[in-house]
Amino acid sequence: MESLEQLQARVAQAVPAARLEIVPNDSPAGQPSLLLNKDAALAVAQFLRDDPRLRLDYVSNVTGVDWLDTVITRKVRSRQVIEGIEREIEHSFEEKKPGCLEVVYHLYSMELKHGPLVLRLRTGNRSDDVHLPSLTPVWRGAEFQEREVFDLYGIIFDGHPDLRRILMWDEFQDYPMRKDYAEPDDFEYEPTAHGEVLERARRHVGTPEAPHP
Amino acid sequence: MDEGLRSELSKQGIFTTTLEELYNWGRKNSVWPLGFGLACCAIEMIAASMARWDLARFGAEVFRPSPRQADLMIVAGTVTKKMAPQVVRLYNQMPEPKYVIAMGACAISGGPFKQGYNVLKGIDRYIPVDVHIPGCPPRPEALLHAFMKLQQLIDEQPLTGCNRPRHLRADAPTEFTVPEYGPHDLEPPKNPEVWRPPVIHPGEA
Numbered sequence: 001m002e003s004l005e006q007l008q009a010r011v012a013q014a015v016p017a018a019r020l021e022i023v024p025n026d027s028p029a030g031q032p033s034l035l036l037n038k039d040a041a042l043a044v045a046q047f048l049r050d051d052p053r054l055r056l057d058y059v060s061n062v063t064g065v066d067w068l069d070t071v072i073t074r075k076v077r078s079r080q081v082i083e084g085i086e087r088e089i090e091h092s093f094e095e096k097k098p099g100c101l102e103v104v105y106h107l108y109s110m111e112l113k114h115g116p117l118v119l120r121l122r123t124g125n126r127s128d129d130v131h132l133p134s135l136t137p138v139w140r141g142a143e144f145q146e147r148e149v150f151d152l153y154g155i156i157f158d159g160h161p162d163l164r165r166i167l168m169w170d171e172f173q174d175y176p177m178r179k180d181y182a183e184p185d186d187f188e189y190e191p192t193a194h195g196e197v198l199e200r201a202r203r204h205v206g207t208p209e210a211p212h213p
Numbered sequence: 214m215d216e217g218l219r220s221e222l223s224k225q226g227i228f229t230t231t232l233e234e235l236y237n238w239g240r241k242n243s244v245w246p247l248g249f250g251l252a253c254c255a256i257e258m259i260a261a262s263m264a265r266w267d268l269a270r271f272g273a274e275v276f277r278p279s280p281r282q283a284d285l286m287i288v289a290g291t292v293t294k295k296m297a298p299q300v301v302r303l304y305n306q307m308p309e310p311k312y313v314i315a316m317g318a319c320a321i322s323g324g325p326f327k328q329g330y331n332v333l334k335g336i337d338r339y340i341p342v343d344v345h346i347p348g349c350p351p352r353p354e355a356l357l358h359a360f361m362k363l364q365q366l367i368d369e370q371p372l373t374g375c376n377r378p379r380h381l382r383a384d385a386p387t388e389f390t391v392p393e394y395g396p397h398d399l400e401p402p403k404n405p406e407v408w409r410p411p412v413i414h415p416g417e418a
Contacts, residue, residue: 167295168295170394171395171396172394172396172397173396174397176330184398197328204410
């Protein structure tokens with residue numbers, strides 16, 4: 001398969017509205033991915049599936065990622081003249097990086113036997129702007145996996161034919177795989193308690209249902 | 214009846230018994246389990262019922278597809294919170310006398326999935342369990358052992374007096390609260406009539 005840079009150029013030619021960004025990956029896998037803008041995602045997906053040199057006809061995996069708001073501290077050195085002496089001064093800037101929810105698609109081509117190509121889509125934020133276009137109209141195999149991402153991360157896929165919870169019950173209101181998910185406190189008892197679980201079990205000791213020993 | 218007199222009589226070719234013994238002997242040798250499994254423990258349960266381990270030796274080969282015909286519920290596997298109401302409902306639909314074996318670490322306490330958001334931390338939070346088998350999964354021999362324990366338990370049940378089993382007491386409950394799906398957890402998260410958290414002694418572990 002062609003390199004991501006070549007692919008980026010070709011997609012930009014075929015889908016003018018697409019703004020693609022190559023996300024580098026520093027981990028040992030070293031597998032870079034393509035970040036799509038959500039407005040053109042469906043058209044790009046169609047191109048990736050139908051282009052005769054790509055024919056990415058199979059979604060093997062759809063995953064969600066929760067990125068929390070982070071603060072990155074950067075240090076900048078500059079030279080300034082203070083009281084007639086030139087000194088090097090270090091400034092530190094705090095940069096706020098807003099969080100988002102991300103969905104990752106792994107694409108393969110069954111026909112041309114190549115892949116994977118990793119696609120990413122990001123929501124605007126983690127609270128109210130959580131809509132993304134569904135890629136199920138392009139790859140039918142993404143249907144259940146997008147439902148799972150909706151169930152566990154709360155990303156709303158526009159254009160999905162049947163967006164319901166798939167693992168949790170319909171009345172459930174939380175999104176358990178989000179990093180700020182608070183579990184129900186039901187660790188009253190742990191046979192070999194230790195660490196965090198012991199702390200949680202201890203909170204119940206002394207309550208009427210678990211009297212103090 | 215006096216044991217010495219009884220053995221003396223049996224030497225003379227006179228067999229004596231009590232109604233209680235006959236009744237329990239019949240019950241313990243025809244315990245029909247409900248045919249349902251929840252996870253990998255079910256595979257071991259199926260193995261235990263097949264020729265190699267042969268649960269039929271204990272009179273329990275008839276896995277019933279309907280709870281109305283079953284005496285024993287083998288909770289074989291992880292009970293998810295989504296599945297828990299159905300498990301309790303199946304138990305409620307079984308006629309008395311009924312027994313429960315919690316098979317494997319998950320059915321006992323949630324096991325390796327205990328800290329998962331959708332795993333019930335033991336089926337004994339909702340229904341009374343007679344025998345717990347540890348293991349992940351327990352081998353068929355362990356299930357046979359649990360089954361023999363259950364037979365022993367049935368055999369020792371008195372038919373009269375204050376210790377008589379639940380099905381002979383009019384005031385004892387035969388159905389238990391089916392939990393409902395709540396916005397964050399099952400409602401109620403446990404049935405205090407059946408299960409209370411044991412007192413923990415931090416530091417002793």
